[in-house]
Each structure stands twice: as C-alpha cells, then as structure tokens.
Amino acid sequence: MTLDLNLLLALNALLQERNVSRAARRLGLSQPTVSASLGRLRRHFDDELLARVGNQYVLTPLAERLVEQSAQALSWANRVFENRAAFDPAVSTREFLVVVSDAQLPVFGRALAELVRWEAPGVRIRFLHSTPGVVFHAQDQLRNVDALVLPQGILADLPSLDLYRDRWVCIVSVEDDRPSELDIHELRRRPWVLPYSTSPVQSIFHRLRAAGVEPQAAISTEDFLAVPYLVQGTDRIGLVPERVARLTAGTGGLAMASLPFDAGMLVEALWWHPMHESDPGHIWFRDAAGRAAASISDPL
Structure with a gap:
C-alpha cells in the first residue's frame, strides 16, 4: 500500500x-x-x-x-509540519511536550505556564508525568518529547539548562503546627513515606544510609504531592523537596522539619535531545523555561 x-x-x-x-x-x-x-x-x-x-x-x-x-x-507528523525557518511566539500554535514530576508542576510548571500565556497565547504546553521508566530510558524518551525536568546528577551526555535549586526536607504531623525536631534516633525509629524507590531520589537514600539511617518504608508512592496526606495524623516521616513541603506545611497539623545532616542540594534542570539544539522554537522555549525558573528562584 x-x-x-x-x-x-x-x-x-x-x-x-x-x-x-x-x-x-x-x-x-x-x-x-x-x-x-x-x-x-x-x-x-x-x-x-x-x-x-x-x-x-x-x-x-x-x-x-x-x-x-x-x-x-x-x-509527530503534526510537529514536522509545524516547523518554520523562524519562530514567532506571538502567533505560533505549537505544542511543547514536557515531562515533569508532580513536585515540579505546581512550582516550575505554573511559572512556565503563566509566562507562555502572556508571551505566546497560542502556544500549548502538555505536561507528562515523569516515571522511573522515563528516567531510565531518558535518551530514547527525549526523542518523543521536547524536554524533561530532572535533577542534575542523574543524566549525562545530554544538553541541559539549570533551572532552580531545592533541597530535601521532612514533613511530619504535629499537634501544635511547630516544626518537629528530628534527630537520628527519630529517623531510625519512625516509619517513612518515601517518594519513589529509585531515581530521581536515589542520591538522598545514599546520604541517609551514610548518616546511619535505613528508612523503614511503610509506604512508597510515585507522587511527591501525595506524601503530606499520607503523613497527616500519623507518626510517619515524609521525604519531599522543600518547595513541596511549603505547599502544605503549617496546615492540617503538618510541619516541615530539616534533616539533621547535610542532605545536599537538588539542582533541577531542563534536559533535551541534541536534535532540538538549533530549532528556533525550541530555543525560544528553553529561554522561556530559564526565565520562568528565575521567577521562582528565591533563596532556600
């Protein structure tokens, strides 16, 4: 045929x-x-x-x-015919596919959506959920999407742009809404709610073990935003990026607590396939992503 x-x-x-x-x-x-x-x-x-x-x-x-x-x-056929020698965000109706975790969506995703709304009202963004399978096969996955948001240190040999910093904290349930003091003993004794069991959080597991803590994973989930609700009203300790903890800390008996050791910084980055490098539309998109990230990059 x-x-x-x-x-x-x-x-x-x-x-x-x-x-x-x-x-x-x-x-x-x-x-x-x-x-x-x-x-x-x-x-x-x-x-x-x-x-x-x-x-x-x-x-x-x-x-x-x-x-x-x-x-x-x-x-992909539609995307082929959407290509132009030049890119004008004011009139473009192009769709960008971006893979993000749910932790990044209400922070970076919202900022990017607002910036695109004002600069390119016809441009559409489709956010896809990041999973371990996507991370493990990132190079192949990036052939089918425009970008993947993932911390530095997980991928290599692919172009990237640093977006913003974050750090690991704990979320706990308390009666008086004051931050709980978590020492090593408490980290060892209490059950945990852990987001994912592999990348993109593997590095924090290494740091916990180096500090002498082997988390007792009572619950694991592939959704960062679900962690506070699985902690609420229990003695569990939830592990989340600080920007996620800020969304719920101080409400519903939840509070944020720092880890009693240096857990390092998370540097969230935008990754893309080299085939997009010289695409005018993608160049604009990367610049927009950088400016959106700058608007949320307050000191932690």
Whole structure:
C-alpha cells in the first residue's frame, strides 16, 4: 500500500472512536469515505482492526497495539509540519511536550505556564508525568518529547539548562503546627513515606544510609504531592523537596522539619535531545523555561 498520511488520520480516528460513523463525523468526511479507508487499512494490516461483537465494535489485539502508536505518529507528523525557518511566539500554535514530576508542576510548571500565556497565547504546553521508566530510558524518551525536568546528577551526555535549586526536607504531623525536631534516633525509629524507590531520589537514600539511617518504608508512592496526606495524623516521616513541603506545611497539623545532616542540594534542570539544539522554537522555549525558573528562584 502506498504511504498515505490521510490513512493515518483515518486509522487514528477509527481506533479512538471504534465506530465508522463517529470517526467520519470527527474527520468531517462522509461515512462511505471512511468505510473505504477502513477497507484499505484492513487489507494493509491483514487484520479486521474493528471486530463486531453484538451491536458494537471492539478493537482486535493488533488494533490495541496501534492505538498509542498511531496517536504518536500523528503527533509527530503534526510537529514536522509545524516547523518554520523562524519562530514567532506571538502567533505560533505549537505544542511543547514536557515531562515533569508532580513536585515540579505546581512550582516550575505554573511559572512556565503563566509566562507562555502572556508571551505566546497560542502556544500549548502538555505536561507528562515523569516515571522511573522515563528516567531510565531518558535518551530514547527525549526523542518523543521536547524536554524533561530532572535533577542534575542523574543524566549525562545530554544538553541541559539549570533551572532552580531545592533541597530535601521532612514533613511530619504535629499537634501544635511547630516544626518537629528530628534527630537520628527519630529517623531510625519512625516509619517513612518515601517518594519513589529509585531515581530521581536515589542520591538522598545514599546520604541517609551514610548518616546511619535505613528508612523503614511503610509506604512508597510515585507522587511527591501525595506524601503530606499520607503523613497527616500519623507518626510517619515524609521525604519531599522543600518547595513541596511549603505547599502544605503549617496546615492540617503538618510541619516541615530539616534533616539533621547535610542532605545536599537538588539542582533541577531542563534536559533535551541534541536534535532540538538549533530549532528556533525550541530555543525560544528553553529561554522561556530559564526565565520562568528565575521567577521562582528565591533563596532556600
């Protein structure tokens, strides 16, 4: 079958809608036209793709695999045709895909969104959630997104821009809302709520162990913002970046407590794939990210 990008549009709509009539309405085409496209796609893949079960259609196993692939392919096709020799943020409608943790979203993400809103009202930002799998395969992942926000010291041999500093602190539940004094004994004795069990927090685990503390992980989660709520009203100790602790400390019986040893600084950085290096739109985006970070870089 000759490559036809219109078939990619039809494939994506059919897999998303799981119905020829709805796919036709989504594409603004007639039902016979989309039915003909489905026929061509079935012949190409040698698969029904949409199989009738009773009064509805379901995706075949192959179609299930194609759902994400077709959406990604369509996204990349759109991005190819969005490229220009020059980039004007005032009129651009480009979408930037940025991978962040939930700890970075209410701080850096909000600042970036506000800056883009004023400078480039048509530009869209899609924030994707960072996971250990993304971090472990960062170089491959960065081929499919515009940037990844991750502390320095985890990736190497990729271009990056330092954004802002943060540091590890504890969040605890107290009755009088005053910071709790946590000594080494308390760190060893009390149960912990730990965000992630590997990168991007592995370095702090090394520092805890070097200080003679092996955290008793009663709960682990891949969401920094969930930690305070899993600590609230218990004797657990939560481990979070200070900027996250500030969001909830002093409310609901929660308080922030410093670690009784030097836990080092977190330097959050923007990482991107070298293929974006000379892209005018990406150059503007990196500059915007740096300026957004500067607006939140108060001393810790």
